[in-house]
Amino acid sequence: MQQLSSRHLLGIKGLTPEDIELIFETADTFKEVINRPIRKVPSLRDVTIANIFFExxxxxxxxxxxxxxxxxxxxxxxxSSNSSVKKGETLLDTVNNILAMKVDMVVIRHSSPGAPHFLARHINANIINAGDGTHEHPTQALLDAYSIREKHGSVAGKKVAIIGDILHSRVALSNIFALQKLGADVMVCGPNTLLPKYIAHLGVKVELDVKKALQWCDVANVLRIQLERQQIKYFPSLREYALYFGINKRLLDSLDKKITIMHPGPINRGVELSSDVADSEHSIIMNQVENGVAIRMAVLYLLAGTSNEKKQVNK
Amino acid sequence: MEQKRLILDSPLLEITISRLCQQLIEQHHMFEDTVILGMQPRGIFLAERIKTKLESLLAIHIPIGYLDTTFYRDDFRRRNAPLKANATKVPFIIEDKKVILIDDVLYTGRSVRAAMDAMIAFGRPRKVELLALVNRKYSRDLPIEPDYVGRHVNTLASQRVLVEWKEQGAASDHIWLINKQDL
Incomplete structure (x- = not known):
């Protein structure tokens, strides 16, 4: 019998390497389940989950x-687009109302960093962060690392380059934490304006030349340019970004090795990735999507099992 | 204080498995439509031995699968922590097959209920039979009884049946009855 060290999944930062390994081993069994003729198990039959997406x-x-x-x-x-949030209700009120309808777990996405942490302090359900602003997106990082483990056997010792809009990316931060906890070497690469100022303090390599980054790495995790979060211009044009930081087949062919390409989606085709790379044998983007379901089943199963019934009864 | 008591040892276990195989042959003849499902984690060792024995006796091939019941248990969220699952490997469909479900120890019957729930994911079996090496009598929570039994034992709730298999790294096979406070 093993369990996670926390009853919430707020970020990768709070997980131990043992937690991550337990999630991966549990995901292995769920991956077998979702490839069966009947892809369903009754484990959470008495659990109610609210998916609350403010973004x-x-x-x-x-x-x-x-x-x-x-x-x-x-x-x-x-x-949030069709709810009372538009009428001025606060986050806590919204969630408390949902909990009053007897919900056991909450999956939340919010544009404000720390929103899931705030909820975890105030309500008694298990909270899962499905992305909070530019802060963390833990399940994405778990499925990315799981996909690397599946493709390359292990994450430890692998060189992973995260390329693109690091500044606005919650995927980047969660990935850096997850990969480092599992013993991988991490590099970030992108235009200087899209790299956070003190990113090197996290112990990652920083590279401005995408070709050098690709030459260095075993796996390139390519991120989307998040135009919706950019209040000012960080680069002259998408065309110029594609020219200097876009990854196409010609660039991959010019390397003296074969690397794995990942992308958390949605892809801006022709900007950060060209179609002949996104759909090539280098890419494991569709495996990431499949693994996402197995990883999320593992997280839900492990967290639902740790919710302390006794505590709820005593309350 | 009571010591642990030996229920079955290696030579006796060999005889018991042979007898169980003969009983299975009586019912299933050449095993044309029969498959074996071993229950994780320890029923799979017994299932493999029975399969090997039957195959050498009859010179046939019998499909075998490993069934894990973790996700089908009825005590999820009633424990302090979730149980860790083992691998399920059922490389065939059990639709219209006769299934021999094999476990080492039959106690409350709850695992068997979960196993019957779990196997439905692989089709609708024509018939399901239960084989248990050790049947702990008078301890059932559910109306489940085995069709083939290695050894019946009378046990108390404060006792535990411990099965050690060579396949798990034990020096030889042993089945013990232990008082829980001695563990």
Whole structure:
């Protein structure tokens, strides 16, 4: 019997390497489950989960919802675009109202960093962070590291370059934490304006030349340019970004080795990745999506099992 | 204080497995439509031995799968921590097959209930039979009884049946009855 060190998943920063390994081993068994003729197990049949998305999402929301349904949980969905948040309700009020309807777990995405941590302090459900502003996106980092482990056997000792908009990316920060905890060597690469000023203090290498970064790494995790978060111009044009930082087949062919290409989606085709790379045999982007469901099932299963019933009864 | 008591040792276990195989042959003849499912974690060792024995006796091939019941248990969220799952390997569909479900110890019957739930993910079996090496009598929580039994034992709730398999690294096979306070 093993359990996670926390009853919430707020970020990778709070996890131990043993937690991550337990999540991976549990995900292995769920990956077998989702490839069966009947892809469903009854583990979470008495658990109700609210997916609360204050920010847009396709992949993450679908992936969480599928994971929840394959574990037989009851699911309620909420998105801010058609809710009372528009009428001025606070985050705590919104969530307390949802909890009053007897919800056991909350999956939350919010544009403010720390929103899931705030909820974890104030309410009694298990909280899972599905992305908080530019801070963390733990399940994405877990599925990225899991996909590297699946492709390369292990994460330890691998060289991983994270390329693109590091400044606005929660995926980058969570990935750096996860990869370092698992013993990988991490580099970030992008235009100087899109690299946070003190990023090197996290113990990562910093590179401004994308070709050098690709030459160095075993795995390149390419991030999207997050135009919706950019209040000012960080580079002259998308065309210029694609020219200097876009990855195409010609660039990959010019390397003297074969590297693995990852992308958390959604891809801006022709900007950070060209189609002949995104759809090539280098890319494990579709494996990432499949693994996302298994990883989220593992996280939900492990957290639901650790929710302390006795504590709730005594309260 | 009571010491641990030996229920079965290696030579006796060999005889018991042979007898169980003969009983299975009586019911299943040449095993045309029969598959074996061993229950994780320790039922798989017994299942493998029975399969090997049957195959050498009859010169046939019998499909075998490993079934893990962790995700189907009825005590999730009633424990302090979730149980860690073992691998499920069922490389065939059990639709319309006769299934022999094999576990080492039958106690409350709850694992068997979970196993019957779990196997439905691989099709609708024509018939399911249960084989247990050790049947702890008078301790069932559910109306489940085995079809084939190695040894019946009377036990108290404060006792535990411990099975050591060579496959797990033990020097030889042993089945012990232990008082829980001695553990």
């Amino acid at each position: 847009n999402s396709t992949r993450t929301k679908l992936s969480f919802e599928l994971a929840e349904k394959r574990l037989s949980a009851d699911v309620v969905n909420f998105s």
